Structure formats: structure tokens, C-alpha cells
Amino acid sequence: MPNYMQTYRKWQADPEAFWAVAAREIDWVEPASRVFDPGQGIYGRWFVGATCNTCWNCVDRHVASGRGDQTAVIHDSPVTGMKTSFTFTQVQAHVGALAHVLRAKGVTRGDRVIIYMPMVAEAIFAMLACARLGAVHSTVFGGFAAPELATRIDDARPKAIISASCGIERSRVIDYKALLDEALDLAVSSPDFCLILQRDAQVCDLTPGRDADYADLVGTALAQGHMAECVPVAATDPLYILYTSGTTGQPKGVVRDNGGHMVALKWSMRYHYGVEPGDVFWAASDIGWVVGHSYICYAPLLHGCTTVVYEGKPVGTPDAGAFWRVIQEHKVAALFAAPTAIRAVKKEDPDGHLVRRYDFSNFRTLFLAGERADTAVIEWAGRHIGRPVVNHWWQTETGWPMTGNPVGLGILPDKAGSTGVPMPGYDIRVLDDAGVQVAPGILGNIVCKLPLPPSSLPTLWNADDRFTNSYLSQFPGYYATSDAGVMDEDGYVHIMARTDDVINVAGHRLSTGAMEEVIASHPDVAECAVVGVADELKTELPLGLYVVRDGARTDTDQIEKELVALVRERIGAVAALRSAVKVDRLPKTRSGKILRGIIRAMANGEEWKVPAVIEDPAALPEINDALGARGMIRSATVSTD
Structure with a gap:
């Protein structure tokens, strides 16, 4: 270097x-x-x-x-x-x-x-x-x-x-x-x-x-x-x-x-x-x-x-090729986007068919920042765009x-x-x-x-x-x-979570971000979030939420078993992930950050309120219902303040 x-x-x-x-x-x-x-x-x-x-x-x-x-x-x-x-x-x-x-x-x-x-x-x-x-x-x-x-x-x-x-x-x-x-x-x-x-x-x-x-x-x-x-x-x-x-x-x-x-x-x-x-x-x-x-x-x-x-938007205006159209049309040399934007594109175009329609001859680098960029989204972007992806x-x-x-x-x-x-x-x-x-x-x-x-x-x-x-x-x-x-022996920095998202499982400080990295690597998962839920025995236990990509399998029970096994294999039994709940979408701010704090409050029965920065307020009651259907919610209340 x-x-x-x-x-x-x-x-x-x-x-x-x-x-x-x-x-x-x-x-x-x-x-x-x-x-x-x-x-x-x-x-x-x-x-x-x-x-x-x-x-x-x-x-x-x-x-x-x-x-x-x-x-x-x-x-x-x-x-x-x-x-x-x-x-x-x-x-x-x-x-x-x-x-x-x-x-x-x-x-x-x-x-x-x-x-x-x-x-x-x-x-x-x-x-x-x-x-x-x-x-x-x-x-x-x-x-x-x-x-x-x-x-x-x-x-x-x-x-x-x-x-x-x-x-x-x-x-x-x-x-x-x-x-x-x-x-x-x-x-x-x-x-x-x-x-x-x-x-x-x-x-x-x-x-x-x-x-x-x-x-x-x-x-x-x-x-x-x-x-x-x-x-x-x-x-x-x-x-x-x-x-x-x-x-x-x-x-x-x-x-x-x-x-x-x-x-x-x-x-x-x-x-x-x-x-x-x-x-x-x-x-x-x-x-x-x-x-x-x-x-x-x-x-x-x-x-x-x-x-x-x-x-x-990255999708819907008109499709998941919107970003690639802008790159081609305006001869963009470098794009800076949030990982959630690329996840949205990946979810709707998992095989990259739309990417191949556009000319990237002027394009050199894709930069990602604003939230954790899991390895799966970086690898997907690099494979289909054919350019360096810099987190x-x-x-x-x-x-x-x-x-x-x-x-x-x-x-x-x-x-x-x-x-x-x-x-x-x-x-x-x-x-x-x-x-x-x-x-x-x-x-x-x-x-x-x-x-x-x-x-x-x-x-x-x-x-x-x-x-x-x-x-x-x-x-x-x-x-x-x-x-x-963590900072590794070569001086590279690995941002795992906000300090509020480091959970204590039976005395072990674990990063929810590390678990998200594992869940996101599953081929059927488009995006995910992991939060800590209070537990009398272990202090906290991780709870995973995930969204499947378009065209994924519909057997959610099997996917959940695979996700639990995957976390156990790569992080260890100490992670104690036992539940991964499928949801249609995750609540996010308009800048693409997942509202993990509200998900955590829901699961713990704490008061929460709809924040002003939320992109799609309907995602919150959907998650509330999904957790409730699994018996994973403790009568969380919504503040109207």
C-alpha cells in the first residue's frame, strides 16, 4: 500500500x-x-x-x-x-x-x-x-x-x-x-x-x-x-x-x-x-x-x-434499471449510493438482467456508505457492474x-x-x-x-x-x-453496529451487524435486520427479520431453519439466534437506514412512535403484526407525541 x-x-x-x-x-x-x-x-x-x-x-x-x-x-x-x-x-x-x-x-x-x-x-x-x-x-x-x-x-x-x-x-x-x-x-x-x-x-x-x-x-x-x-x-x-x-x-x-x-x-x-x-x-x-x-x-x-x-428512486421510476440508465445517459464516472438502494435493485433484479442493457464504458467506481454494506450486496454489485465497489x-x-x-x-x-x-x-x-x-x-x-x-x-x-x-x-x-x-491487524476498520446495537448474550458482547452479514449471505434473502430482545436467562437474545428476494422460495419455515443454522455455523452457538421472521419490508428512514431501535422497542413491549424520517409508515404495523403472529411481541404501545 x-x-x-x-x-x-x-x-x-x-x-x-x-x-x-x-x-x-x-x-x-x-x-x-x-x-x-x-x-x-x-x-x-x-x-x-x-x-x-x-x-x-x-x-x-x-x-x-x-x-x-x-x-x-x-x-x-x-x-x-x-x-x-x-x-x-x-x-x-x-x-x-x-x-x-x-x-x-x-x-x-x-x-x-x-x-x-x-x-x-x-x-x-x-x-x-x-x-x-x-x-x-x-x-x-x-x-x-x-x-x-x-x-x-x-x-x-x-x-x-x-x-x-x-x-x-x-x-x-x-x-x-x-x-x-x-x-x-x-x-x-x-x-x-x-x-x-x-x-x-x-x-x-x-x-x-x-x-x-x-x-x-x-x-x-x-x-x-x-x-x-x-x-x-x-x-x-x-x-x-x-x-x-x-x-x-x-x-x-x-x-x-x-x-x-x-x-x-x-x-x-x-x-x-x-x-x-x-x-x-x-x-x-x-x-x-x-x-x-x-x-x-x-x-x-x-x-x-x-x-x-x-x-x-432506485426502483419504480420506472424499474430497477433506473440507476444504470442515469449512469449511461449522463456518462457518470462514479456513483455514491446507500447499500439499501442497491439491495432494492438486487431484490427486483436478482440476476442482473437490467444491468446488462446499459453502457458502463464511462463508469469507474461504485461507492457505498450510510449504513452497513453486507458482503452479499457488494459481491452482487461487483459481479454485475464489473467495476470496483468501495465500501x-x-x-x-x-x-x-x-x-x-x-x-x-x-x-x-x-x-x-x-x-x-x-x-x-x-x-x-x-x-x-x-x-x-x-x-x-x-x-x-x-x-x-x-x-x-x-x-x-x-x-x-x-x-x-x-x-x-x-x-x-x-x-x-x-x-x-x-x-x-473492530480494527484488524492490517489497520482495516470493520463497523459492526451502533453501540446501542451491541447485545449481551449470556455475558458475551455480540454484534448484530455480524449476524446480519451472515443472514444476508443466504441466497433467498434480499435484506435483513437483527435486534436484541430482553431475555430473563441470557439477558438478551437476537431476533432476525428478513425480506426475501423476488423469485425466492416460499417455504419460510425451511428458510428460517437454514438461517438459524447458518448463524450457528459461522458465529457459533453463543449467538443464540433462534428466530428469523419473514416480513414484506423493513422500516427505514428516507436515507435508507433501518429503524432497528423501533423494531427492538416493538419486540420488547416498549413505547415507540412513528418517526418523522420514516420512508414508509405502513411497514411498522406490518412488522408489529408479523411479530404478534409469532408470539414475539409484548403489547408494545405507540406514542402519539
Whole structure:
């Protein structure tokens, strides 16, 4: 591993020098007086004293360097049948015009703007327009429930909200404006104004005195050639707030700064993802999630790539070949998707018939992240696509990969089930609950030695104490990821589960993720989940749920016996898996993460509630019924809070 090891050791030897070199890829208004200042912030701050503008680096500098005619943004919407492309020059005009409108209405540096939009190009323009003015955007997943949106409004206290009349999915139209109005009725804080993008699928009424038509105002500014200039901000100023779920029910506002964010993302595009300026990069996510922030909007444009904004699903828009069609049509070089998306494709096209219909000549790499990627889905994708499949791991809090297989440094030997090796900037350790480092191959708490690298959160929005208590207190000197796993003798990291998903079976700490890996390897299984259920004798016992692939056998009793035997064979009798229940679907968030905590609460008879982030609420009563039919549920109650 000469290229990777040489690079990682160079970072280890002198982190400040390493990131100072990486920072040369960014245009600065004023350079940093200190690359890293340990006396600033909670654990130190990067690029102290520097001033910059993220929008300039994403858009204007490409136009200024003569690349304005290159396509910057492709909007591909199978749910509406529309496809639109924008060059860097056109993006500059749209973003500059929107920034002019926002500035004319009083939005200035440091003001917050909430963006509550579907997957349209205007959502990217809105993020960039805020960055252009030095305003702090908080992009909320389009279609989020009104109470959740209201909570974010009250926490961020935005001067403006940019939204749309509706969102469009394959089987329904979601009334965004009604949700926004309800949220504003619930919230204590209120914006000065709202900009509403009217969509043909459903036009909404505007609230007099508060709402303005996006197309009217921005269209007029475009026609008149108005373009707000880029406002210099401190590298340590916040670029955005991204809310992630918190254990208390109050969402945590992850803060991302301007300078360190740009440096790390730009580095990651070339060295981790292995793409170059001019390549087409597609992150099949949503702008409401961190992947959408980092790798739909900012990183590709910083690097001079073309980015794809996809308004559709991996299946059903129109079929399980949707992703491959986009790759062929737009000459995608690299795709970043969640494992659950590939599982959905695999379930509907297990033999890869649809894959073979499309041209992959421009395609180089498939990247998976966002949840555990089992070996079965990685092997299926690699076999049918015929390209490297790179599993990697990172979090909302870090903003870019913590571990992976650095394609741009020369792809490393793959290890089944691993998320790869630590990226420069991350000194990853595995500790036991007492904070003592464990030996290679031993399950423990995954942590990262402080300081965190550029782009990682410096704090939570208006909640320094909560930041410290949530991430830094459990293991002093380290950032606690709340993930459990192992690091092997070669330095590869294996993320097995969230720490909440490590179960205690008769005194043995076992990973539910390891059991899921085994169950997912069964030829009839499309996807699965394992949770711990309370047991008087053994403390906890694992319970498996699985979904069969299309065309699988219908003898579920036999499949269950085979799954129990398979776990016993590969993990041992200590795993004590005795039940594997077939279900039609698993409850997931809209980003594809399985809601294991709710399944566990159901089986244990604990109170649970339908979360705002759920993709398909009907999956929950189906699982409740399936567990009840097997006598595996203890009168769980549903909270209406």
C-alpha cells in the first residue's frame, strides 16, 4: 500500500503541513495566520485568520478560469419526465440572481435561511446563494413533518425560508406548502419572508405579506442581469447547520465551517473518490442529508465536476434499471449510493438482467456508505457492474469519509465486510468501555483521537455543552462515534453496529451487524435486520427479520431453519439466534437506514412512535403484526407525541 501509506504517514508526521498543502487548492481572500490553533474553540480550529467564500470556489472561479461552458448541474427527474442541464456560467447567473433577491430582502452575512425543497436544481442554487452572501443555510429534508420542521425553525431562527409548492414521488404529490404553513403555525420563531417555487404538479396559494413567488423575483433579477457579489467570510464562520436526530428528542444542529470544509472536500474528491475536474459525479442521495450537502452540492462543484441532482428512486421510476440508465445517459464516472438502494435493485433484479442493457464504458467506481454494506450486496454489485465497489464510512458530524479505499491513491486490496482504512486526518482507535485500547480483532467502541480534521463539526449550534457531553465526555481526548466495531491487524476498520446495537448474550458482547452479514449471505434473502430482545436467562437474545428476494422460495419455515443454522455455523452457538421472521419490508428512514431501535422497542413491549424520517409508515404495523403472529411481541404501545 505504498501510495496510501506514504500519504497517511505524511499526515501523521505533520498534520498542519499536510493540510496547508491541501489548502492550496482553494482560493482564499486572505490566507490563514495559523493552519490549526489548538487554543480556539472546544478542541481547536482550522485555518484561523483566513477569509474566503465557498460559492466563489464552487462556481465563480471555474467561470473565471475559462470553464464556464462546462456542464455543472444536471437535474434528472424521472418522476416528472424532465431533464435540465446548467453550465457553470448559467449556475453563476441563477445563484447570483437569487442572492440578489435575498439581499434585497435583508438577508446578510450570518443570517440563517432554511431551505425546505425537493430534489430540484433550485435547491442547489439556494444553498450556493446563501454561501454567496455569507448567510448560514439549514437544509431540511423536503416533506419532513411539520412539528419536526417547526423545531428546526425555532432552533435556527431563520430570516428567510426557501421552499416549494410540492414534492413529487412516484405514487404521490406531497404538499410542501401545507406542511410549511403548519410548521410556521407551530413555531415560536417566524421568518421575515418565504420564497416559494411553484411546481406544475401542484400550484399553491401564497400567504399575503409573507410569501413571494420564487420564479417572479428570481426571473426578474435574471432578466435584468442582477448578480450579488461573493461576500468574504472567516474560514471559521459557519456555512450551514444540519440537524441530526438526538437521543433527547431535540435535534442536534451540526455546524459546518467554510474553510476547513472546502479543503477536506476538495481533497476527498481526488484522493478518496478518484475523480478529476470535468468528470460526472453522482451521489444518489437527498440534499436534506449530509451526503447531499457534501457530495451533491459542494464537493463536486469545488472540484470542477458535473453533479447530478436526481429526483427519483432506485426502483419504480420506472424499474430497477433506473440507476444504470442515469449512469449511461449522463456518462457518470462514479456513483455514491446507500447499500439499501442497491439491495432494492438486487431484490427486483436478482440476476442482473437490467444491468446488462446499459453502457458502463464511462463508469469507474461504485461507492457505498450510510449504513452497513453486507458482503452479499457488494459481491452482487461487483459481479454485475464489473467495476470496483468501495465500501466506506463517515458521519454527518465529519462531513467526509473517515475510512475507505482511497481510489485516487491507488485502490487497496479489498477485505470483505470492512469499510477500509482510516483517511488522513483520522487517528482511529478501538477502546473498551473503560477507555482502554483493545487488541486487533476485538470488538469495541470506535473513537477518533482529537483534534478532528478539517470539515468536522467544531460544535453544535448554540449548544457547546451538549456537543461536549454528546461526543467528547465518554472518552476524554477522543471523539466518540457511537459506532462499534473492530480494527484488524492490517489497520482495516470493520463497523459492526451502533453501540446501542451491541447485545449481551449470556455475558458475551455480540454484534448484530455480524449476524446480519451472515443472514444476508443466504441466497433467498434480499435484506435483513437483527435486534436484541430482553431475555430473563441470557439477558438478551437476537431476533432476525428478513425480506426475501423476488423469485425466492416460499417455504419460510425451511428458510428460517437454514438461517438459524447458518448463524450457528459461522458465529457459533453463543449467538443464540433462534428466530428469523419473514416480513414484506423493513422500516427505514428516507436515507435508507433501518429503524432497528423501533423494531427492538416493538419486540420488547416498549413505547415507540412513528418517526418523522420514516420512508414508509405502513411497514411498522406490518412488522408489529408479523411479530404478534409469532408470539414475539409484548403489547408494545405507540406514542402519539
